[in-house]
Amino acid sequence: MNIALLGYGKMGKTIEEIAINRGHEIVLKVEQDISNYKVEENKIDVAIDFSIPGAAFNNITTCFRKSIPVVCGTTGWLDHLDEAKEICLKNDSAFLYASNFSVGVNIFFELNKKLASMMQGMEDYSVNIEEIHHTQKLDAPSGTAITLANQIKEIGTHFKGWKLDKKEDHFIPIFAKREENVPGTHTVSYVSEIDSIEIKHTANSRLGFALGAVLAAEFLHNKKGIFSMKDVLSGLLQDNV
Numbered sequence: 598m599n600i601a602l603l604g605y606g607k608m609g610k611t612i613e614e615i616a617i618n619r620g621h622e623i624v625l626k627v628e629q630d631i632s633n634y635k636v637e638e639n640k641i642d643v644a645i646d647f648s649i650p651g652a653a654f655n656n657i658t659t660c661f662r663k664s665i666p667v668v669c670g671t672t673g674w675l676d677h678l679d680e681a682k683e684i685c686l687k688n689d690s691a692f693l694y695a696s697n698f699s700v701g702v703n704i705f706f707e708l709n710k711k712l713a714s715m716m717q718g719m720e721d722y723s724v725n726i727e728e729i730h731h732t733q734k735l736d737a738p739s740g741t742a743i744t745l746a747n748q749i750k751e752i753g754t755h756f757k758g759w760k761l762d763k764k765e766d767h768f769i770p771i772f773a774k775r776e777e778n779v780p781g782t783h784t785v786s787y788v789s790e791i792d793s794i795e796i797k798h799t800a801n802s803r804l805g806f807a808l809g810a811v812l813a814a815e816f817l818h819n820k821k822g823i824f825s826m827k828d829v830l831s832g833l834l835q836d837n838v
């Protein structure tokens with residue numbers, strides 16, 4: 598498969614390594630405004646965007662208008678996600694967005710939903726989310742923490758949303774910490790006076806994110822429409838998802 602990398606930073610480089618190992622070719626690397634590149638000259642099968650919040654929407658929709666399917670992992674631009682999906686469908690293209698491509702985190706998402714259902718009505722417990730990432734990260738809270746909070750909100754209907762770094766009635770607090778060289782750690786805690794229940798995912802490197810993104814690109818090749826990591830992993834996480 599011919600892959601375009603939109604963003605060639607920490608993730609772009611890790612994805613390149615895995616894609617080549619899996620027999621794919623990187624035919625384009627976009628590192629600045631996409632209008633400076635001759636995208637159509639490269640016979641791209643799938644584009645993978647891990648860029649910056651301010652560039653993702655333009656990168657992605659430029660590809661849709663050229664009928665190039667896009668896998669996107671860039672976080673911090675979700676206000677425009679629905680618009681991007683509309684542009685994808687209008688142009689008969691394909692799109693797969695995930696706040697986190699790691700298989701382990703996608704299992705963790707399912708555990709989060711299960712635990713949130715079990716904790717419904719347990720009024721002695723209050724929930725909070727902590728995310729820890731490296732100090733270069735541009736957005737806070739992480740996209741993954743937002744996904745976790747939205748999952749809890751959908752199940753615990755009394756929640757109105759989430760708040761960053763503060764506790765407020767009817768909102769799920771997300772505490773964002775930045776520490777050198779941390780690829781990504783997420784903890785969901787339910788705390789009462791008597792005890793605490795925690796589920797935690799720790800990424801030991803960026804390889805899991807990158808492998809998931811390449812698996813998603815392989816899945817999206819020759820497809821049309823909007824997909825999620827659940828579609829990619831449905832065979833793998835068979836019974837319980």
Ligand SMILES: NC(=O)c1ccc[n+]([C@@H]2O[C@H](COP(=O)([O-])OP(=O)(O)OC[C@H]3O[C@@H](n4cnc5c(N)ncnc54)[C@H](O)[C@@H]3O)[C@@H](O)[C@H]2O)c1
Binds near residue numbers: 656
């Ligand atoms: N979904 C996931 O699984 C997942 C995992 C890791 C990181 N991320 C997200 O991916 C994004 C990138 O992460 P990273 O660690 O590689 O960051 P990074 O800072 O290492 O790399 C970003 C790259 O984008 C480039 N860039 C700047 N402007 C651009 C433009 N207009 N078009 C294309 N590229 C441009 C920069 O030069 C830089 O090299 C972040 O939003 C991060 O949150 C998501």
Ligand SMILES: O=C(O)C1=N[C@H](C(=O)O)CCC1
Binds near residue numbers: 735780
């Ligand atoms: O390194 C990052 O930046 C990461 N971003 C994603 C997020 O915001 O959830 C996934 C984890 C790593």
